[in-house]
Amino acid sequence: MxxxxxxxxxxxxxxxxxxxxxxxxxQSLAAIDAAVQHARHEGEVGAYVAAEAAAPALDAGRAAVGALTGLAGSDVVFTTGANHALDLLLTAWPGERTIACLPGEFGPNLAIMAGNGFAVRPLPVDDAGRLDVEGAARSLAADRPALVHLTPLASHRGLVQPLAAMSEVCADLDLPLVVDAAQALGHMDCATAPAAIFGASRKWIAGPRGVGFLAVRPDLAQRLQPRLPPPQWPTALSVLQRLEHGEANIAARLGFSVALGEHLAAxxxxxxxxxxxxxxxxxxxxxxxxxxxxxxxxxxxxxxxxxxxxxxxxxxxxxxxxxxxxxxxxxxxxxxxxxxxxxxxxxxxxxxxxxxxxxxxxxxxxxxxxxx
Missing domain, CATH: 3.90.1150.10 (Aspartate Aminotransferase, domain 1)
Structure with missing residues (x-):
């Protein structure tokens, strides 16, 4: 077949x-059923007990994200979607707020960057809007931003950007590369182990709406300063646990985890x-x-x-x-x-x-x- x-x-x-x-x-029937069964389990034993029972399946979902991004499952947190993931990351950024991205950057991403006080610098592109990798290397070396942001596959057109080449440029320059994989995950090879990568469940992975992910390499995670809980409060939570901390639609996360498993199996x-x-x-x-x-x-x-x-x-x-x-x-x-x-x-x-x-x-x- x-x-x-x-x-x-x-x-x-x-x-x-x-x-x-x-x-x-x-969505597949299996992804739908996983969410439905969890909702029923919440009704039987309570939401928090059901969430504890779902932990192994959620860990498998995080491991699947890690396999598709070149990071580890322990580097991954679930979010409510791609926009939420980028906002979590930029809100927790501790230093200078400058970011380089393509001129064709996704509008909501630009709004989140501006809302978090980031000044945007354009990366060079050719006439079609595809990244000029050599030009970007020169530009970034001459005027270093705090972060480089790349959307390898945009929302408004289907041009595939050179993610692997840009990853090498940023590694050579020791610049953190943040990747918006909302359209790219499940659509192109994203296993380049960037400093951070985020995306959504509902697009090419074919999971439910209302859930996404943020994966952060440990060297960058150690630098982040999440808002919650406030830094003056004593807490044993790690940075990534603090980023994921709070109310969650566990049923949607389970549906996403099943969809990720189906993608890997295919x-x-x-x-x-x-x-x-x-x-x-x-x-x-x-x-x-x-x-x-x-x-x-x-x-x-x-x-x-x-x-x-x-x-x-x-x-x-x-x-x-x-x-x-x-x-x-x-x-x-x-x-x-x-x-x-x-x-x-x-x-x-x-x-x-x-x-x-x-x-x-x-x-x-x-x-x-x-x-x-």
Whole structure:
């Protein structure tokens, strides 16, 4: 049985066509059941006793994150999502607040950086928006920021950034590299052991909403100063325990842990290969569609296809009509996703490994109809 067939059979039947995994993939029955069973267990024995019983499964989830990022399970904490993870990290940063990132950085990330008092410096890119690694090395050596932040796969387009090369540059310069893997985890190879890496459950890993992770290398973790509990209070909690301390949706964390295990069992390299194939299939199918321009090169190794309207169509209206008239789910991306780079809204198409030729053909026909 193919990867696509196994993926499809592990999930509830899809209602229509789901081309929105860059926003939220469809969970497996096993991930759903894990969350449901934990909620039932909370009702039987109480939430805190149920949480203690879930600890081994949660440790396995942390170990899976470690395996996918090049860090250890003990370096990982669960969060409520990617934005929460970045805010936890930057709030706890103890020193100078300067950060270098791509001009196409995710808008909410920029807001969190600004809210934590970080001054942003742009990294050099080529005409397509891809990082200029050599130029970045020179720029960072000449004017060192406190942190380097890289989003290897953005929210507003499917260009794959050179994460491994940038990791080497930052290691050579002894600069902490923070990686936003919200779109990258489960989509590209993230096992570069950066100083810190964070992401979400709900995208390519296909876990539930409302949970994510932050992984911090021990040398950086020792420098952090979490707000809670306040430093003057006596506590035996480690830095990472303090970052994760507080109320938690354990059921969602268990669903995420199951989804991570399913991803590892499927074979991350095989998943990456299939996602790249799905991206090529989609971009080839829409390449000649009147009224739209494809942003990514056809062979870009990602499943994300970004469509810019050239004939006056409104991507937000198009998305709504695709759902209402054809049962096809895509993403509307406004300029706030990358405010320093985007000049107009786009339509984003993000199928997962189970996408078929028929799904894509149905989307192309529907897009032509609603764009007319």
């Amino acid at each position: 193919s990867l696509a067939q196994r993926w499809r059979e592990a999930r509830p039947p899809v209602a229509g066509v789901h081309l929105d995994s860059g926003a939220c993939s469809r 074979g991350p390299a095989l998943v990456r290969e299939r996602l790249a194939e799905v991206g090529r299939m989609t971009r080839t199918a829409v390449a000649d569609l009147p009224g739209w321009r494809v942003v990514e090169p056809v062979d870009e190794p990602s499943a994300i296809t970004t469509l810019v309207p050239t004939g006056g169509a409104d991507p937000e209206t198009v998305r709504k009509r695709l759902i209402a008239d054809h049962g096809i789910v895509t993403t509307y991306a406004g300029v706030e996703r990358a405010p320093f780079e985007m000049t107009s809204p786009v339509l984003r198409v993000t199928p997962h490994v189970d996408a078929t030729d028929e799904d894509v053909a149905r989307f192309v026909d529907a897009l032509a109809a609603v764009s007319a």
